[in-house]
Amino acid sequence: MTEKIFGIHAVQAVLARNPERIKNLYVQRGRGDKRLQEILSLAASASIAVVQRAREELDKMVEGRHQGVVALAEPALEYREKDLPDLVAAAGSAALILVLDGVTDPHNLGACLRSADAAGVTAVVAPKDNSVGLGATVFKVACGAADVVPFIQVTNLARSLQQMQQAGIWVVGMAGEAESSLYERDLKGPVALVLGAEGAGMRRLTRENCDYLAKLPMAGSVSSLNVSVATGICLFEVVRQRQP
Incomplete structure (x- = not known):
């Protein structure tokens, strides 16, 4: 194949x-x-x-x-759900997981993977259902990042979030209605950032399994950002906070 x-x-x-x-x-x-x-x-x-x-x-x-x-x-190395605990354990306190809930546009996924590679993300996690997987367009947009960033599609996202929490990872869901800004949160330790698709955002069960919600402050008339743009901003806030 x-x-x-x-x-x-x-x-x-x-x-x-x-x-x-x-x-x-x-x-x-x-x-x-x-x-x-x-x-x-x-x-x-x-x-x-x-x-x-x-x-x-x-x-x-x-x-x-x-x-x-x-x-x-030949297909790139395929990561499976069972590989996630080992990746998290190897990253230790520097673990940074990007969770994409319901992103169906391959261009957005490719752009998210590119940002994830630049930010040193441990793994990108997405549900198998109602979510785009790796494909030719994703590889093109990702500019090589799809070959090096572990991308894992899971059967039950809520359960995977719970497993991350049990491993000591704080799960932060990005939501426009959140009371606090992402910039007010301490992101220096192991963390998973959860972003939903444009419009619908995170699903209810995903939201309920977050430790807390945060938002990006919006000064203009637009209520939300494209998910790939928001991903880059959020990931590099983690990078900024972790700088010596």
């Missing part, structure tokens, strides 16, 4: 980190700009054969902007 990875950054990230995953590499015939040359150089270093195809042929291979490069690759 193979998966399609497309886009300059996504393919370049796999070639740089896990070139053994790439089975076939296709590039747009006649294209020779600097960014593509970097990919060709990485492919040559890993002894990966490159096949040139017309742009129209690449268009038929994927849905989305391929930027002249498509790779067929």
Whole structure:
């Protein structure tokens, strides 16, 4: 079984980190700009054969902007629900879990994974139902982060939150109606940040299993932020607080 990875950054990230995953590499015939040359150089270093195809042929291979490069690759390392306790234990007091409840847009998931990688997140957790999983669009938007950040889909999110709490993790749910700001909370210890999808937010049972709720202060007329934007802000507030 193979998966399609497309886009300059996504393919370049796999070639740089896990070139053994790439089975076939296709590039747009006649294209020779600097960014593509970097990919060709990485492919040559890993002894990966490159096949040139017309742009129209690449268009038929994927849905989305391929930027002249498509790779067929072995699936990335798949993390399972049973792996979460070990990841949490290994992270210790630095554990930082991002929980996405009901995010169905692959572009948002990809952007969240990219922020999670930059912030040093231990794992990203999402429910299996009514939630998007890893796919070609997610890999493209994540720009390589989907290959390195553990992404775990769980069958029962409420139960997983309870298990995190039992492991000593404080669970913070982001909700616009919360009384206190995220900036008022102590986030230096092991923490899980829970964000819901735009509009609906967190589900009731998810909300009930949070230790406390927090909000981002909003000064304008807009009532909420895109979930990927909110994720970046929240994660880097944790990073800021944990700086020496």
